[in-house]
Amino acid sequence: MCDLRKTYDNGTQALKGVSLDVVPGDFFALLGPNGAGKSTLIGIISSLVNLSGGQVEVFGTDLVAHRSEAMRLIGLVPQEINFNLFEKPFDILVNYAGFYGMPRREAEQLAEVELRRAHLWEKAQVMSRTLSGGMKRRLMIARAMMTQPRLLILDEPTAGVDIEIRRDMWRVLKDINAAGTTIILTTHYLEEAEHLCRNLAIINHGQIVTQGPMRELLAKLDVEGFLFDIDGELPAQLPEIEGTTLTAIDGHTLDLDMPRAMDLNRVFAALGDAGIRVRSMRTKSNRLEELFVRLTGPGETLADPAPAAAAPARPAGHP
CATH class of the missing domain: 3.30.70.1560 (Alpha-L RNA-binding motif)
Incomplete structure (x- = not known):
């Protein structure tokens, strides 16, 4: 990401020359107070928000010039639950993969892999509405992984769940990252970012105020x-x-x-x-x-009231 700028129609400058470099395989935290611009930034990376200027490359593929190709590399997990609650987890994953053209047999095999990784295989054939809140969030992650993205974007994935459920999700995310998937995480649980992420950036008033390795920044x-x-x-x-x-x-x-x-x-x-x-x-x-x-500054809050990446109902990563 280089010199990203976003000005909305009402004149609000959400991003003012943001530059970030997330290396392949990283677990990266993007933090910022309410209204800082992090949701706009996530929206641009996931192609939900049009940028006003600057450049985004996803593993060397320009997001604007080659949007469809770049989006095939990205999986998105929004904050809100947005799958059919009257569909079974196995069917949700298989149908999602089919939307992207994956043959059914291959989709069924991958669905088992992802449901097992999310510790949901025993729930594969129950109605999704019967799942607990933590299970539903793990299902969101499993669904996003059905396109085998190289970059997984997580927008407040553990919002509103208790600490034990968060820790279960941390284990799933660590497994995904250890397998080679790059992860960008936004969260208002600071202990979550410190526990999971190797690098971070803090954005405020549309600008990056610091970025670098977690250990080096905390050591200061x-x-x-x-x-x-x-x-x-x-x-x-x-x-x-x-x-x-x-x-x-x-x-x-x-x-x-x-x-x-x-x-x-x-x-x-x-x-x-x-x-x-x-x-x-x-x-x-x-x-x-x-x-x-x-x-x-004191008094700032991390939570954004309406994350941009959670707004659309279309599947994550859809061009």
Whole structure:
């Protein structure tokens, strides 16, 4: 993606010269607050939104000059469930592949492969409306993979599901990526992006504010956080430790933010002097949230109210 620009008819500049390079085989996170432009960007990549300027290439194929060829390389999983709830999962996948010209025998074989990978084979012949919310979302992923795309775009794939269901989906997505499929993920669950993705970009006000390897970007933060589980009750007054932020989550848990260069023994000494005994500690997994807030400002939200990629009812990747 090079110098992408998008201006809507009402004059709104959604993208202002966005350039991104997603390498083959990557698991890439695209993050941004509400109205930042990430849904427009996803819409352009998946050919749902026309660009005003710039260039998009999908594995070397120009999206504008060779749209049909480029779209055959892309699978899209929108946020909303958009398959026939009165159709069986096996039939949904086979019919979807048939729409793209795949012979039925080949489609049936591939449907079994994808349903097994999504842990849905035992549900292949039940009505889709009886599936749980997590199963329906895994079915969306399996359907998108029926065209064997080289690039899979996921727009908020785990929105509204609980953590256990999200973790089940993470395993499926890791398997797909490990098999060689490039994945671009948008999500408002920052721990999800940190857990799954190797590289990321943060977009705000239509511009990329940072991009690069996840580890390198997080390593630049000079703050780290810990959670302490405490024996007994916490005192009414917590000790003040210079350079840190110490707060009580409940009567038995403390939340600590401190400079990376600071000696943690100072904290333990101060807690001990205050009569607070630490039973166990763990690192907080909120480093990406800290990076996000620093780059976009406090009070921003990640959720987009109406993702562009989820709007059309046509199958993902259809030219």
